[in-house]
Amino acid sequence: MASPAEPRPRREGALWDDLTRALLLGLLILAALTFLSYGISTDEEVQHIYGKKLLSYYMSGFQDRSAFHFKDLYLYGGLFDLVTAVLVPISPFEEYETRHLLCALVGVLGIAGTWRYTRLLAGPRAGFVAAALLALSGVYYGAMFNNTKDVPFAAGMVWTLYFATRILNQLPKPSPSAVLKFGLVLGLTLSIRIGGVLAGFYLAVAMLLHFALVARHEGLRWVLHDARLAFVKLLPAIPVAYAIMAFFWPWAVQKPLNPLEALRVVSHFPIDIQTLFMGQMVHSNDPPALYLPVYLAVKVPEAVLVGVAAAIVMAAVWLARGGLRRMGAFTAVRYTPLVLAGFLPILLFILMRPSVYNGIRHFLFLVPPMVVMAAIAADRLWTLAERGGRALGQGFASALTVVAVVYAWQLGTMHPNQYVYYNQLVGGVRGADGQYELDYWGNSLHEALQELIEYVERENDGHPPPRQYTLTVCGNTLAVRFELPPWLRLVNGIEPDWRKADFFLAFTQAKRCPSLLDGHPIFEIAADDVPLSIVKDRRPPPAEIPTE
Numbered sequence: 001m002a003s004p005a006e007p008r009p010r011r012e013g014a015l016w017d018d019l020t021r022a023l024l025l026g027l028l029i030l031a032a033l034t035f036l037s038y039g040i041s042t043d044e045e046v047q048h049i050y051g052k053k054l055l056s057y058y059m060s061g062f063q064d065r066s067a068f069h070f071k072d073l074y075l076y077g078g079l080f081d082l083v084t085a086v087l088v089p090i091s092p093f094e095e096y097e098t099r100h101l102l103c104a105l106v107g108v109l110g111i112a113g114t115w116r117y118t119r120l121l122a123g124p125r126a127g128f129v130a131a132a133l134l135a136l137s138g139v140y141y142g143a144m145f146n147n148t149k150d151v152p153f154a155a156g157m158v159w160t161l162y163f164a165t166r167i168l169n170q171l172p173k174p175s176p177s178a179v180l181k182f183g184l185v186l187g188l189t190l191s192i193r194i195g196g197v198l199a200g201f202y203l204a205v206a207m208l209l210h211f212a213l214v215a216r217h218e219g220l221r222w223v224l225h226d227a228r229l230a231f232v233k234l235l236p237a238i239p240v241a242y243a244i245m246a247f248f249w250p251w252a253v254q255k256p257l258n259p260l261e262a263l264r265v266v267s268h269f270p271i272d273i274q275t276l277f278m279g280q281m282v283h284s285n286d287p288p289a290l291y292l293p294v295y296l297a298v299k300v301p302e303a304v305l306v307g308v309a310a311a312i313v314m315a316a317v318w319l320a321r322g323g324l325r326r327m328g329a330f331t332a333v334r335y336t337p338l339v340l341a342g343f344l345p346i347l348l349f350i351l352m353r354p355s356v357y358n359g360i361r362h363f364l365f366l367v368p369p370m371v372v373m374a375a376i377a378a379d380r381l382w383t384l385a386e387r388g389g390r391a392l393g394q395g396f397a398s399a400l401t402v403v404a405v406v407y408a409w410q411l412g413t414m415h416p417n418q419y420v421y422y423n424q425l426v427g428g429v430r431g432a433d434g435q436y437e438l439d440y441w442g443n444s445l446h447e448a449l450q451e452l453i454e455y456v457e458r459e460n461d462g463h464p465p466p467r468q469y470t471l472t473v474c475g476n477t478l479a480v481r482f483e484l485p486p487w488l489r490l491v492n493g494i495e496p497d498w499r500k501a502d503f504f505l506a507f508t509q510a511k512r513c514p515s516l517l518d519g520h521p522i523f524e525i526a527a528d529d530v531p532l533s534i535v536k537d538r539r540p541p542p543a544e545i546p547t548e
Contacts, residue, residue, distance in 0.1 A: 024131065077191035078248055080149065153192045163178055163181050165338075166181075202337040211223050284356060286353070307374020382397065420532065442533075449483050471503045473506070
């Protein structure tokens with residue numbers, strides 16, 4: 001029986017790789033079949049405008065510089081938004097539908113990166129477990145369709161970890177391929193958010209540890225030789241990353257210190273909104289130190305939390321047994337980027353308490369590293385179970401299968417609102433209701449509108465009604481604005497007759513919304529029996545026909 005650190009037989013590894021590829025193909029098909037079910041998020045309009053302004057910057061010969069002053073979007077890279085602006089004119093779908101499909105594809109790419117990274121560290125079986133676990137994480141899967149900034153950033157970060165680890169494995173002479181690919185992915189990640197600099201920091205720390213070990217075992221002469229060689233080999237990654245960042249985020253290179261200015265501003269964003277945490281409304285610019293750790297504890301699936309805890313225990317046991325002996329220490333360096341990626345941002349948050357709201361939305365990039373740790377721990381425990389006999393190994397595999405089926409069923413019943421998922425530590429979505437943020441995007445409004453349209457047309461034997469109705473919305477009006485049929489007109493709060501609307505659509509994230517207007521509730525969109533959006537019919541009842 002192979003030990004946890006040894007490669008598994010080739011045939012078995014090929015089987016797990018084939019299973020992972022089948023999973024990724026299935027996710028692509030599922031995304032293509034369901035991306036139209038998701039609503040427009042509150043940030044997508046300004047992000048799409050930003051992308052069009054960046055496109056105008058290039059189309060005007062660098063004369064239209066309005067993107068450099070557009071709201072606060074100039075502080076972020078425009079990779080996703082610029083690509084979308086280019087694709088929309090040739091896409092067979094509407095602009096926001098195109099965004100959602102592209103975001104879903106990038107989300108699957110992030111799952112593929114999680115597979116490749118875990119496989120590099122622990123083998124094909126662990127890679128499959130990681131891919132499946134991330135795909136079954138509602139906090140990630142549900143965000144894949146309309147969180148067009150945080151999902152691409154999370155995908156980029158996990159791919160930087162993969163190529164950084166490939167470089168570490170090849171020290172002191174990393175291959176040009178690994179170096180250039182690291183620079184490429186780092187540049188793309190920086191082209192989404194400046195927080196991508198963390199990836200470079202993770203690699204730098206791991207390399208310092210590597211060369212410290214070389215100095216300890218080989219002497220100063222060899223470490224200087226190896227460090228100089230590695231530095232020369234890594235140099236091409238810098239201009240590659242910078243050039244890509246400059247293209248997709250041109251504001252960043254207008255002045256040398258602009259990226260640092262962006263990092264300073266977004267770390268303590270000058271916005272003060274109320275965000276729900278443990279039943280209390282707290283200020284986004286002064287969050288409790290435990291805001292992020294607690295949200296992670298209740299938003300990430302239980303299997304991931306258990307896996308991370310098991311990984312920590314296994315690492316402690318490994319260290320206690322002298323795992324840092326010479327070759328073990330060099331092996332441990334490979335895991336340094338993973339450990340930093342999983343825990344350093346949490347520590348920095350506790351110490352610095354940057355602006356935050358919408359739960360872990362801005363820290364979604366922490367989920368893939370946590371999944372990688374959990375998958376590696378699951379693979380090690382699986383191997384230990386197999387050592388106890390075939391029945392025990394099959395029992396462990398069966399337990400993992402049951403967990404996967406439960407998570408898949410949960411996400412299926414929540415479709416298309418999987419991102420509001422909460423684990424059983426807080427009692428699921430029902431336990432989180434009133435304690436933590438749920439449908440902050442107003443994603444459920446899209447489904448509610450579709451239900452309303454079908455409801456009215458059923459009244460008219462499946463045809464549009466003969467008259468025009470009005471609708472007022474408490475929540476993200478963008479989610480319904482582009483879906484209105486000709487017979488339904490949106491009236492908002494600045495119009496004098498908004499209180500006389502025929503129908504009222506409200507999302508429950510803002511607790512005052514459902515009671516803002518009266519009316520007869522005709523249906524609600526719910527997750528785990530918790531209402532996310534409510535639709536009220538405010539038309540006067542039909543006049544009673546007198547009988548003789």
